[in-house]
Amino acid sequence: GNRGPEKEIPFAKPGSLTRVFAVASGKGGVGKSSVTVNLAAAMTANGLKVGVLDADIYGHSIPRMLGVADRPTKVEEMIMPPVAHDIKVISVGMFKPPGNNAVVWRGPMLDRALHQFLADVFWGDLDVLLMDLPPGTGDIAISVAQRMPTAEILVVTTPQQAAAEVAERAGSIASQTHQQIAGVIENMAWLPCPHCDERIAVFGEGGGQAVADGLTRTLGTRVPLLGQVPIDLRLREGGDNGKPLVLTDPDAPAAAELRRIAATL
Numbered sequence: 001g002n003r004g005p006e007k008e009i010p011f012a013k014p015g016s017l018t019r020v021f022a023v024a025s026g027k028g029g030v031g032k033s034s035v036t037v038n039l040a041a042a043m044t045a046n047g048l049k050v051g052v053l054d055a056d057i058y059g060h061s062i063p064r065m066l067g068v069a070d071r072p073t074k075v076e077e078m079i080m081p082p083v084a085h086d087i088k089v090i091s092v093g094m095f096k097p098p099g100n101n102a103v104v105w106r107g108p109m110l111d112r113a114l115h116q117f118l119a120d121v122f123w124g125d126l127d128v129l130l131m132d133l134p135p136g137t138g139d140i141a142i143s144v145a146q147r148m149p150t151a152e153i154l155v156v157t158t159p160q161q162a163a164a165e166v167a168e169r170a171g172s173i174a175s176q177t178h179q180q181i182a183g184v185i186e187n188m189a190w191l192p193c194p195h196c197d198e199r200i201a202v203f204g205e206g207g208g209q210a211v212a213d214g215l216t217r218t219l220g221t222r223v224p225l226l227g228q229v230p231i232d233l234r235l236r237e238g239g240d241n242g243k244p245l246v247l248t249d250p251d252a253p254a255a256a257e258l259r260r261i262a263a264t265l
């Protein structure tokens with residue numbers, strides 16, 4: 001039926017004071033969601049008001065990683081997001097009818113859901129909104145670019161060359177959509193040897209720098225490698241338990257690096 005004019009997205013209005021980051025990756029499993037929640041927690045610890053929008057239709061792991069048990073509530077026409085660690089959280093997973101799978105989330109439906117998450121959720125006055133995108137170069141990246149052209153893209157990759165190539169492809173959408181790329185984060189950069197000072201290059205080396213250099217060439221503007229986050233099994237445990245490592249063990253090297261990156265954004 002006729003839905004009437006669409007509600008305006010507050011973050012897309014000129015003069016909006018909210019910085020929006022779209023966290024992207026070429027493929028799944030590189031730690032995009034882990035990076036998103038830890039950056040969100042680090043920014044919150046620095047006194048910023050932060051929201052996380054989990055638009056990863058395949059993963060939607062953000063609620064677990066932040067320990068969100070509650071569901072959104074409806075107050076009049078607005079959706080009130082649950083809050084965890086002082087972070088407002090909305091996830092596609094919160095709106096999936098039980099038994100339904102991700103296959104139904106396609107093009108127009110995704111776009112409508114994204115609009116609803118941006119326009120109908122009561123985010124309040126956020127300093128930062130972090131959007132966790134699905135991996136790859138799918139419909140949602142296009143929707144985000146159209147609805148939120150001012151969103152800055154953060155690319156997460158591993159050091160692996162194959163991962164770097166797909167990450168670069170995901171990032172290079174920005175040259176078509178005229179979005180800014182805030183930078184590249186290399187995750188799982190190395191495993192600190194538990195017995196000596198050695199760094200074990202589990203996934204190889206150089207992927208983060210390669211993506212930053214490739215995007216710099218494609219976009220014709222410098223895209224920095226923002227940092228390299230090592231493998232830390234406590235980071236994985238924190239994700240499983242809903243307690244981001246930057247909050248439980250801020251001095252762990254992986255957490256310290258994520259806090260440093262958050263402070264540079």
Ligand code: ADP
Binds near residue numbers: 032033235
């Ligand atoms: P994505 O969002 O890219 O699919 P996730 O953030 O879900 O990736 O990470 C995939 C898995 O790897 C998760 O189990 C997560 O806890 C783990 N993980 C991510 N980054 C690290 C890291 N730096 N050290 C250890 N485990 C990590």
